Amino acid sequence: MTETVAAVAFDDAVSRYEPVFGLETHVELGTITKMFCGCPAAFGAEPNAAVCPVCLGLPGSLPVVNRRAVEYTIRIGLALNCTIATWCRFARKNYFYPDMPKDYQISQYDEPLCTDGYLDVAVAGTVVRVGIERVHMEEDTGKSHHMGGATGRIHGADYSLVDYNRAGIPLVEVVTKPVPGTGALAPEVARAYVTELRELLRALGVSDVRMEEGSLRCDVNLSLSPAGSGQWGKRTETKNVNSLRSVERAMRSEIERQAAILDAGGTVVQETRHFHEETGQTTPGRSKEEAQDYRYFPEPDLVPLAPEAAWVDGIRASLPELPAARRARLQAEWGLSDLDMAAVRNAGALDLVAATVAAGASPANARKWWLGELSRHANESGTELTHLPVTPDQVARVAELVSSGQLNDKLARAVLDGVLAGEGSPDEVVAARGLAVVSDEGALGVAVDEAIAANPDLAAKVRDGKVNVAAALVGVVMRATRGQADAAKVRELILAKLS
C-alpha cells in the first residue's frame, strides 16, 4: 500500500519534484442574520435556539437571499481584483446528510458571483501573484454531536444529536487558480496567502475570521510533477486544515508523501485526504465521498442574482485601504526597514503599533514597547499580544511619561507591569506605587551628599577631573532611591558639588 511508503525528506522532495497547489478557503461571513432567513448568525446560542422553518428546511419553507451577504461577497471579490457577475444563479448541491436540513446545500456552481482575480503575497523578499479562480456564496450545515462513544466520533457512538444553529450561516468560498513555480517555497507561499487573505477579510469588515472557531477553513489541493517535466501530476485534496501553521505543515507532509510514492514508481491516488493536527500527517478520506454525484442544478426557489452596476460601484468606492497598501504606507511613515516591518507584522503588532502611534507615541517608541517588553509578557503568559490587558492608549501614555521625564525606562516597565496586573491606568499605577521620577533638588541633594560621603575615593577622582567616574556615583544614588531619581539631574548635582 502507498500509505506505508516511507516519506522523503522535504528538501530532497522539492529538489526533484515541482509542487503545484491550490487552496479553497471557506470563510464565515459576519452578517447579523443567516444567508436565507432572519435567524441570528451569532456564535454560541443554546443548541437549536437560532432556528426557524427556513433554516430547518421544514416542508414548504423558502429561502430569501440576505442582501448584506451578497454585498460582503462583492466586497471580497472587488478586493481580490475579481470580475463581478452582472447575472448569476444559486445552485443546489444534492447529498444526504443528517446535519443538512434540506439534504441539499444552496451554493453556487458554474455561475459564481466573482471570478478571475488575484492576491499578491510577499514571501522571502519576492512577490507571488496567486490567481483567484472564483469567489462564491453558500450556506453552512448544522453540526452533529456523537454521544456515548469514547472518541466523540460517529464510530462507536450510542446516538447523535444535531444542532442546526449553524445551518444557513453564510459562507464564502475563495478558490485559487493552481499555483505553479514556487518550488521549495510552496508551503510558505500557501501560508502567506492565507495570512494575507485573513488580513484582507478583517480589513474589509466582512468576517472576524477566527480560525479556532472554524470561521475560516482551508482545503489544500496539491500535486507533484518531476522537475522540468512541464506536466502536472495527480492531485489530492486535503481537508480539515484549520490554522495557518497547519496550512504549511499539511503541504509539507503531502509533498513528502507524494514524493515517496512517485520515487517508488507508484501513482498518486486522486482523492480527498484529512489532515491531523496532532501528527501533522494526512490520511485518506472516505472513498464513498469520491463517488458522490451532487446533481447540481439551478436553485428554482431563488431568482437569478443581478447586482446593479451602481450598487457594485458604490461598494467599490466604499472599500477601505487594503492591508498591503496600508502596510506600505505605514512602513514609509514610520521609516522602518523591510526587516523591521516584517518583525512588527510577524509579532501581530501592526494594528497595535499603529493605534499607539495614533494615540501620540513616536513610531520608534510604540514599536519598542510592543515588540520588547509587551511581547515578552505575551510569550511568558502564552497569550496573543492583542489579548494582553493593556491598550494602545495606555502604552502611548507610558511613552509620553518617559519622554517628558516623569518616568525612566525602568520605572516605565514597572508601570506596565502594574497595568497588566490590573492595577489601573498608567497614571493610577504611578500614583499608587509612587513610581514618579524624583527630580526635586532638595530631596536629591541629600541623597547625593550621602553618596559622596560614603564614597570618598570616587568623589576624589571626580574632583580630579575624571568626569566619567560620576556615573558610578549616579548609580549609587539610583540604587539608594530605588531607581526613581532623575538620573540626569543627579549627575548634574554631583558634578556641581564636586567641581
Added chain:
Amino acid sequence: MDGELTRQTAADLAAAMAAGEVSAVEVTQAHLDRITAVDGSVKAFLHVAAERALAAARAVDEQRAAGAPLGPLAGVPVAHKDVFTTADMPTTCGSRILAGWQPPYDATVTRRLREAGMIILGKTNMDEFAMGSSTENSAFGPSHNPWDLDRVPGGSSGGSSAAVAAFEAPLGTGTDTGGSIRQPGAVCGIVGVKPTYGGSSRYGLVAFASSLDTPGPLARTVLDAALLHEAMSGHDPCDSTSLDAAVPPVVAAARQADVSGLRVGVVTELGGEGYQPGVMQRFTETVELLESLGAKIVELSCPHFAYALPAYYLIAPSEASSNLARFDAMRYGLRAGDDGVHSAEEVMSVTRAAGFGAEVKRRIMLGTYALSSGYYDAYYGKAQQVRTLVIRDFEAAFEQADVLVSPSTPTTAFRIGERVDDPMAMYLADLATIPSDLAGNAALSVPCGLAPEDGLPVGFQIMAPVLADDRMYRVGAAVEAALQRRWGHALIDEARGLDGAGR
C-alpha cells in the same frame, strides 16, 4: 334554510352575511353538516376541523357585530388543500411519510385566507405530494367524483374539486404544477384557475416542482374563483419567485363578462387526435358561442407544445427529486428502522422506502437520473430548452390572439382504477394544461357542457399572458353566463352522483 346555504355561491353567501341575513356560524355549520352527510361517499377531506371552523366563524360574526371592516369573503368557508401548511391542523400532502405532521407555521396562502376572515373547514385529499391526476396516489385512498362516485375527481387537487362539486364547500384551494387545478376542476364540472406563476405565494406550499407550483382557486362560478383568487394572491417577500406586481383585477373582469372584439386563438396542437369526441364537440360549440358573442376566432399553431409533456416529465421530477430529499426521518414525519442497529443513513433509506408511494418513487428516480452527471445536458438541460421554445410559442401566439383556448383535458373523468397501472395514460390527462405551467402564464378551466357519450362534464381552457389573468376571467364569465342562459341553470345542478347520499 341549511340545505339551501350549501347550494349558494360564495358571492351570495358573503352578501347574505354582510346583510345580516345569515351568520358565519350558520353558514359554517351548514357546510360541516353537509360534510358529515356526504363525505363518507366523496372522501374529499383528510381532516375536518369542525371546532376550529366554528370558532373562526364566531370570531367573524363578533367582528361584524362590532362593526369591524371585513373582507369580501369574510365568513365564507373554504376547503384547503393538504399541501399548504397550517399551524393548527396536520399537513400530510397525501403521504404516509408526513402522516400526522403538525407544522409550526402557516403558509402565506393559509395566512391570507385567515386574514380575509375565511373559514377553513379542513384539509383536502390529494395525490401524494401533488403527483397525479386522480387522487389515487393519495396514501389515504382516493376521493370520488360527485358526478359519478366510481370515477376520479381528477388530481392532484381532487379533494378540493370534489368538495366544491359536492357542495361541501363553496370554495377550495388547489395547486397547479402540470394541471392539478384545471384538470380536477374540468372533470368535476367546476371552475379551476392557475394564476400567473408567482402571482400567489409558494411559501408554506410543500414543494413538488418549485419552478411550476402555483396556488389557485376552485369554485362553482367564475366570479367566486375570482374572489378567492384575489384573496389568495399578492406579493410575498418570503417567496423570492413571487412577483412584485399588483394582482390583476380579476373580480372586476369576472363581473364584466364581455368578449366583443376580443381575439380568441384556437391552438391546433391542443385538440383532435387523442381527445374524446364528446370533449371536442363541446369545445367546438363553445368556440362558436364565443364567436356569436362577438369574439374574433383565430386558428393558430404552437408547434413546440407537442414536446411540452415530455419536457415537463423531466423538469418536474428533477426538481421533485431534490425537493423531496428532506423527508429523511431526521427531523419530522415518519421514522422507520430506528432500532439502534441501523445507521442514520440506513434509517433514511428504510423510511423513504416505507413512506413514499410508487408514483413518488418513480418520479424521484426519474429526476435523480435526469440530473445525474453525464445525463444532465441530454435530459434536464434539453428539457429547459424545450421550455424556452414553449414560452416563445406562447409569445408568438399572444401577438395574434388576446387569449388562447383549448379543451382543458383530453377526456372526461375516468373510472377509479382504470389508469393506475398505466402511468403514461395518467400523464396524458395533463396534455392540454402543461404548456401554461411550463410558460408560467395564467389559465382557467370553465365548464362547457357534458360529453354526449358519458354525460360527464367537459372543461373549456382559456389561457392568458403572464399577469393578464383578468382577461381569461372576462372570457370565462362570458362563456359561463351564455351557457347558463342557454341551459336555464348551472351545469353543476346536473350532478347526480350524490342523489342517494344526502341530496
